[in-house]
Amino acid sequence: MKRRTFLKKTAFTTAGSLLIPQFLKAYEQKHFGQKPLNDKILVVIQLSGGNDGLNTVVPFRNDIYYRERPSIAINQNNVLRLNDEIGFNPALEKIKELYDNGLVSVINNVGYPNPDRSHFRSMDIWQTGSSSEEYLSSGWIGRYLDAQCIGQSCLPHQALEIDDTLSLALKGQQVNGLSLQNPEKLYRQTQSAFVKTLTDIPAADNHDNVAYLYKTLAETVSSAEYVHTKAKVNKSRMMYPTTELGKRLNTIAELITSGVSTSVYYVSLSGFDTHIRQNDQQDRLLRQYAEAVNVFVNDMKANSRLDDVMVLTFSEFGRRVKQNASSGTDHGTANNVFLIGGPKRTRPILNEAPDLTNLDNGDLKYSIDFREVYATLLDDWLHTDSTKILTQKFNKLPLF
């Protein structure tokens, strides 16, 4: 069956009466007219486990830092200096390279009021964009999808997570993003004869949830088909590291350069919960991160897409100022956030370095709410209305 006929067939026959002509229209428009939601792309890299911000961006002139971290502080001479106060961990050499080219913003002291030191809860807060007193069951990127889809049907692949399972961040109230380890794998899963049967024959029942299941499957099949077809267009010429993150960023690069109409990509790198012997572990992970991002940015540049692609890196919390007895650090609060790519920076270091003399029970105080970062990206990068997505107005940062 030809792809178009297949699509028409699936689209018309699934989900019974459910908004199908519109769905098809939206599909046609997006896939054959090839106009993405937005020409700007956001790539989110989540560092899971709580990355130690103070050993990532090191306050190398600060005596308190060296006093509180006798066995894990980064030697002043090894720090990759950004100004006369702070510098990168030497494992971030490849990020420093990008920084020197004006492609990196460092935002210090990002957090939220009444910080929660549980991994799960704090990650929940970052992914949903909630305060620490509220519990949301949708993510900020999911709600971004919702906001884009009002009045028209839209497809999950407009927000893509490169993984097997979907994070809360990409779950909306109306629409969910799509997760895939790679386009080929998802395509194979949706092409089984039985899945086809399911999408061919309409539901005999009109419960709301049954309709929802049919709609989800139809959209998954269409999106998988679309991404799979598009992704074949362009293969990366760059040599990506063979790490998990390297492979995933490679997949994202191919999707972007192939012209897939995805606005937000999401990937995670885990292992930052460094309670014991921190430095070996963090060093290894930061190096992995830096090397993969460096190739990715250069790939975008080589394809003339760098102006349209922004990489946001965050972690659910930073770590305590004082090291623990096992040459590690325990859960803390405020942390730094990186924005890489996009237009050249006029203010590569957005704000003041952490104040180690003014702590809250041994933890850093935040000065920028993480939702201000989200709001700025939503309004000024993705050109949408952040107040709808974050349910309140946040100050915007002079990022671009």
Added chain:
Amino acid sequence: MDAIQHQRTIQHLFWRAGFGASPSEVQKAMSMSRLQLVKSLFRDSSHLKLLEQVSDTPAQNLKNLRQAVKQNAGGSREDLRDKLKLMAQERRENISTLNDAWVAQMGNEAYAFREKMALFWHNHFACRSRAVGFIQQQNNTLRTHALGKFGDLLMAVSKDAAMLQFLNNQQNRKRSPNENFAREVMELFTLGRGQYTEQDIKEAARAFTGWGFNINGDFIFRENFHDNGLKTIFGKSGNYKGEDVIEMLLANPKTAQHISTKIYRAFVNEKVDEAHVTAMAKRFYHSQYDIADLMEYVFTSDWFYHSVNIGAQIKSPVEYLSGLQRTFNLNFVDKTPVLYTQKILGQVLFNPPNVAGWPGGKAWIDSSSLLSRLQLPSVLFRNETINVSVKESGDVNEEKLVRKNKFEINMNWQDFAHSFESIPDSALCKTLASYLLQVPINDATIKRIENKVSAPERSETVKQLCISLMSTLEYQVC
């Protein structure tokens, strides 16, 4: 009512008051009246079997060890690290054991209703803790009071070590009140949002000061941490203690309304019918919060059996897994894939995402979880592998799941097929569908499935038909 409809209403009760039932149980129940069947469920629920898999007091061991690490005493650092690792591993094994035991208990006919209630309360009083002993203790508290008086349940959970720890009441002291518990007890456990002021929370937190637990997980009232002063809560003033606040929360009919709404959403339909819920709340309040009475009222109401409510829910991952045990009388021999499946599908027992519990309903379904669900029956019965990796939270203490993606189960297809001996081949697929699916399925799908399956033996045919029927979207609802 035609036979299939009648059968579905019976299965409806089995699904909502438990995790479904095997075809032979359903056939037996077909000859009973609705009331008789409800009564028999309540009779079964009088069985109370506690989970007793975890016997140690992990909190004590952990504390000693942490202390030792801190002081760097007794042995080399490597020794200590190894010990710490071992402890963490034991703790994980314990929580997995507890998970296995609970899933197994849900699969037992005699316990199913009480376990379903315990699962509801686990989601209502959502809590996590590293101290497995505390978790087991809390879970047994939920089980014990699952069908008793809500007031007793609320008091017991509020004084429970895991909850006191989770909501930081151990740190709630006269000089530095911690409002976490006071807030959640109002917002999530009783009144619901918008029924109290911030001032009420502040004052109530003072009443709960001094509530704590000891290393064995027993409740202790630490008088010297308690704020004896005058508090004004909900417009009344007094030298209130925590118990007084709980009383006030129960005296407010909004609590009955809030709990009834949650019960309705979980046991009847996510879409709330205000009239039904109001009737439930009234009855609940006037019975002094008798949970068994409320559930009996729901299960014997005509509206419970309306077609709009049958098949209206998306099975939670735990309902899905427990449903397999109940429908097919199967046992999971190797438990690891059971835990793995909970992870992939997004609901791990004892690991609710936060104190608000699992959002449930449509939130169970996204493209990946749906594709995994559609593939599961083949993984289960055809020895296929699940090719899905689980995301790591990044927490070093969390279990790194060894990829265990093949199921090992105990199940007898001949026994299962026995229930369908008198059904002619031509009606077999449709009949199986009526037992496995709570909503009608398109005849065209039945036709395709029939055409696909051909086996020399009846039990093999039954098996293949079941796998196909379970791989449908209709199987995801109950």
